[in-house]
Amino acid sequence: MTFNTALDSIKTYEAGLPIELVVREYGIKENEVVKLASNENPLGASKNAINAIIQAAQNAHLYPDDSMYALKEGLAKHFNIPNNTLIIGAGSDQIIEFCIHAKANHTSKILMAKTTFAMYEIYAKAVGAEIIRTPSHTHNLQEFLECYKIHKPAVIFLCIPNNPLGECLGSKEVFDFLKHIDSNCLVIIDGAYQEYAKAKDSNKALDPKALIDTFSNVIYTGTFSKAYGLGGMRIGYGIANVEIIQALSKLRPPFNITTPSLAAAIAALKDEEHIQKSMQNNLEQMPLFEDFAKQNSFNFTPSYTNFITYYFETPLDSKEISEHLFKKGMIVRNLTSYGLNAIRITIGTPKQNEKFFTLFNTYLKKK
Numbered sequence: 001m002t003f004n005t006a007l008d009s010i011k012t013y014e015a016g017l018p019i020e021l022v023v024r025e026y027g028i029k030e031n032e033v034v035k036l037a038s039n040e041n042p043l044g045a046s047k048n049a050i051n052a053i054i055q056a057a058q059n060a061h062l063y064p065d066d067s068m069y070a071l072k073e074g075l076a077k078h079f080n081i082p083n084n085t086l087i088i089g090a091g092s093d094q095i096i097e098f099c100i101h102a103k104a105n106h107t108s109k110i111l112m113a114k115t116t117f118a119m120y121e122i123y124a125k126a127v128g129a130e131i132i133r134t135p136s137h138t139h140n141l142q143e144f145l146e147c148y149k150i151h152k153p154a155v156i157f158l159c160i161p162n163n164p165l166g167e168c169l170g171s172k173e174v175f176d177f178l179k180h181i182d183s184n185c186l187v188i189i190d191g192a193y194q195e196y197a198k199a200k201d202s203n204k205a206l207d208p209k210a211l212i213d214t215f216s217n218v219i220y221t222g223t224f225s226k227a228y229g230l231g232g233m234r235i236g237y238g239i240a241n242v243e244i245i246q247a248l249s250k251l252r253p254p255f256n257i258t259t260p261s262l263a264a265a266i267a268a269l270k271d272e273e274h275i276q277k278s279m280q281n282n283l284e285q286m287p288l289f290e291d292f293a294k295q296n297s298f299n300f301t302p303s304y305t306n307f308i309t310y311y312f313e314t315p316l317d318s319k320e321i322s323e324h325l326f327k328k329g330m331i332v333r334n335l336t337s338y339g340l341n342a343i344r345i346t347i348g349t350p351k352q353n354e355k356f357f358t359l360f361n362t363y364l365k366k367k
């Protein structure tokens with residue numbers, strides 16, 4: 001059978017390896033496997049969110065509220081924005097997909113950083129768009145501006161902070177940059193890790209309300225998968241001016257968010273204490289990973305997220321390291337597929353992190 005030729009250039013997204021695989025392949029007990037590979041919240045979800053999921057199960061036979069009124073109310077209050085500037089997706093991934101389909105086709109160009117979230121490329125290629133990347137691995141707005149002027153892209157992706165490298169543009173420079181962009185170019189600001197950036201440095205905090213009040217061509221995306229600990233519930237959102245939201249809404253399948261997911265997100269949003277605790281754990285543990293890198297002379301980019309990326313030099317090899325750790329029940333993300341000799345490690349609980357340092361130290365001593 002032949003398929004849409006756009007698929008020929010797409011490499012299937014490599015999701016973080018699941019815990020079950022280590023259990024199956026290496027016979028390590030499930031509760032001994034540590035997964036620091038997908039930037040999930042190591043403290044889990046808010047207890048209130050878990051209770052809301054259990055409660056919601058009572059209504060499993062009913063279709064969910066397709067207006068998503070309660071969650072939109074919660075998010076509107078949280079960000080001080082009107083309800084009609086919101087769209088909810090099955091993960092913010094789905095919002096990104098709507099954006100690409102709404103704005104781009106095989107004649108379009110899409111601009112992004114050299115090393116950034118892999119899904120941007122997949123969605124861009126799916127519509128046959130041409131991908132333009134800035135020369136530097138990390139986000140450099142001067143380079144973005146130069147590429148913008150040359151290529152006139154239909155869509156620009158800014159990942160703030162950036163996955164998988166962890167760097168973070170500042171709010172002021174982003175606003176200055178956006179002033180140079182034509183109002184017909186859609187700028188997607190991916191704020192998947194904004195909660196962490198904001199907790200570390202208020203100059204990095206992006207205010208979605210100020211963004212959409214100032215720029216009619218910007219969409220801010222957020223997710224419940226990272227700081228809110230609800231990756232398994234698949235829920236995210238987009239914030240943009242009404243015109244953009246109305247266009248994206250044409251592409252949204254009905255009932256794209258399940259009842260338990262909606263209930264979980266509403267409860268999670270209200271549990272500020274859980275977010276506080278999660279931020280505190282991250283801020284306390286991140287310096288240990290920086291110290292470990294310094295002790296072993298690994299390069300790293302100071303991270304504004306809940307992960308850190310270590311860069312290696314030969315003879316150290318990221319694939320070998322991640323495979324070694326995997327066999328010991330420690331799952332981290334190898335970044336070979338991004339063309340880097342590097343691994344990305346999610347910041348875990350103190351106990352999980354201790355285990356990572358111990359296993360990695362043992363490996364390094366044997367080298």
Ligand SMILES: *Cc1c(COP(=O)(O)O)cnc(C)c1O
Nearest residue numbers: 091092093117163192223225236
């Ligand atoms: C995790 C992540 C997302 C979205 O995840 P969903 O689970 O689909 O909400 C989006 N962008 C980046 C950069 C991410 O790391």
